[in-house]
Amino acid sequence: MGSLPLDASLRPLDPVSFAGESRAVVDFLAEYYRDVDKYPVRAADLEPGLLRKLLPEVAPENGEPMEDVLEDVRRDILPGLTHWQSPSFFAYFPMNASTAGFAGEMLSVGLNVVPFVWAASPAAAELECVVVDWMGKLLGLPQCLLFSSGGGGVLQGSTWEAVVCTLAAARDCALAKLGHESIMKLVVYASDQTHVTFQKGARLVGIPPSNFRVIQTLAPSGYGLTAHAVRAAVDRDVARGLVPLYLCATVGTTGLGAVDPVRELGEEARRHGMWLHVDAAYAGSAAICPEFQGYTEGAELADSVSTNPHNPRALTSALSTDPEYLKNVGTNGTGKPAAVDYKDWQISLSRRFRAIKLWVVLRRYGAVGLRAHIHRHVTAAKWFERTVAADERFEVVVPRKFSLVCFRLRARFPEDDAVDDLNRELLAAVNESGQAFMTHFVVDGKFVIRLAVGGAMTEMKHVVDVWELLQGKAEEVLRR
């Protein structure tokens, strides 16, 4: 028979089949967005293991057409998803998808360059420097955090990577002075509202778990960490011969959207020579609206802010690698100006061309468009907070700062032990309806329902709908 010519559609990047199959996926997704509000936000009756029963035990031997694959996504996968793009998804923190973000991801994946060293794709590495400065300026961050003033930033895959990188940088600075065996003495500080992955990060970098200080927060400070409480904890540790290493301040905590006072904590951290990291993962982006920039005031005292490390030298010295096979087209010693090798700013070697996504989003929507997006969500959350507060069956548990509202059914009488169960039932009833999806939090022992407004398609009417749904379910629950 001889060998047959390769079917063009099986050539990995044949331009014609690439365009045809990719358009089919675009149309599939456009249809999904059109219909996403018709799916239950989260199917209530799923059991682990269902999908495995639907799919074969081994990969197919022969390739199949793209339309068959898409048909199976529609039939087998979509019904089992929790629909994060549903306008009635109010759980966790919603993912802000957008047409421009999608376009940026397509360019990132399609160009498929790996800017881990400058030479491996110069324009990609440089675009990252440009857009992190753009972001820093939009957010009103202090000059000292920008590349243009000796700082600099990197787009990590997640905030958690930023936390781990900066923990490692702080640790290595300390151990370089004290010797590695002093790792047993290093102490990290955060509040009981700090994201739990902070502890995972501290554990990952080898800080002894007995040296994690989780400082209690209270209602009067809106569950923000106070400098006073930090000082008390640090003083105790210093008296015991331990070394304060790292303080994590959060602007917009995951559970309640609480804000730690950056300037006060920064001053406290300086007093003890600690690294201050400001984790503004959730609420930081709100600072593109000037009215929210007060929350990061004092950021010039921080060693790092979310993905924007102030102290690139400490960071890169903890994370740099210079094997021979990365050197050959490097820029050191070539007489050219220094370039940014982003591999040394993150924990992985390989990396995506993330900058182009952020760049396309900033270009396509502009600062005005992004601010409008934030305002739309904050306005809806404000309305919801006001409306909940006006209903005597409910209470708002923590004053809303951004677009997260934490509320619950109010205790009907002092020592109402059943109120947590009622709230649990209410949340379950809402989620089981499939008409909305929310998650909960526990603060001061109280079960609290979280409404996080932030979906790309979420508009005022969806927030109005979820309030009606909540009222109906509350009546049912209270009647039982």
Next chain:
Amino acid sequence: MGSLPLDASLRPLDPVSFAGESRAVVDFLAEYYRDVDKYPVRAADLEPGLLRKLLPEVAPENGEPMEDVLEDVRRDILPGLTHWQSPSFFAYFPMNASTAGFAGEMLSVGLNVVPFVWAASPAAAELECVVVDWMGKLLGLPQCLLFSSGGGGVLQGSTWEAVVCTLAAARDCALAKLGHESIMKLVVYASDQTHVTFQKGARLVGIPPSNFRVIQTLAPSGYGLTAHAVRAAVDRDVARGLVPLYLCATVGTTGLGAVDPVRELGEEARRHGMWLHVDAAYAGSAAICPEFQGYTEGAELADSVSTNPHNPRALTSALSTDPEYLKNVGTNGTGKPAAVDYKDWQISLSRRFRAIKLWVVLRRYGAVGLRAHIHRHVTAAKWFERTVAADERFEVVVPRKFSLVCFRLRARFPEDDAVDDLNRELLAAVNESGQAFMTHFVVDGKFVIRLAVGGAMTEMKHVVDVWELLQGKAEEVLRR
């Protein structure tokens, strides 16, 4: 004026503008693939900082149309990229892009679900379990590594994350027995050919740098690590009261494509109670062709293989987090069968829907198509190796095992000190031509040129072309 209705094209996921703008990006990329071989693979005359001069200092205030953004990508970004999708890109390890991989990424980004806990998107988490078992079977891995037999796997963002996760797991197993202060005694072992990010990983998890053993490899074993050398190093450490923790075996090293003997190293690791990790990042995928499966023979002795942890209990106990806000729709204690919460299998909390990409690729091309892809590259590399070996000016430095050929201009006489410089000049001349891009390695003090065949569009003719280019440039260099 009142508030104007939001322009549909600025609604983040309006289906009509989503489809229109996404199609424009698809067409842009199809055109790029059609023309990619017309760009210099890597522009030779770039200087750090060029792009910053081309772009404004701040983000635009108002949004711009997608066509303007794409035009700027074409004009400002493309000329500054190193074109990883060029068929003449032979540097590092090429990225295997494909139409199906792109479709899978689009679905991942478009559906935009975050399967960090089962409940956050059940079908996405389950699809990951299914496809990692599909992959394990395709690669001929031992049953014990599959979910279906009590093992299991996770799709990490990079091999390096797998290494860090398993290092942390091994460390925590040891410290649970010995106490945290014993972190000073833990020793990790790898060869001088192991990827440098292994040391970065060991440093990240707090192993003292003085406890990294980099064991020398030699030409007779093809630069593979021998069990004998490992034993000698371990015995020395044990005699000094240290604790052998972790041995990294590589199947297909980055520099030379060398293979460490998995079974022998596995037996040696067992003897000392060490964690054995098999890093098959580069060459592992070749094992979908049965003729390459011998290289991972003995993998049942490993605790983890690349992204396929054998010992999920140790892994999840090192990496799990159970904050209150992730519990509310969890599956423990609900009477339902246990589900996989992938957040505990990786270092970040958040994660992409990676499974759908792998699933689309496996479905679209099938095992047959993927094997053909591997064979195409290996055949071209074989031809290149044979041709280089037949030219008396050149030598192949290490026998080729997969699709990476390591070669150089041969020393013209004993003690030819200039031969490294000649090879350096040859590589520079090839890369400066823009007609191909390769990188180098240094082994036993020798400067070696690497030709890594693996690009999606790379066919035999491109390898023939690069050989002609090399011959021409070699003549020039030798004539000087």
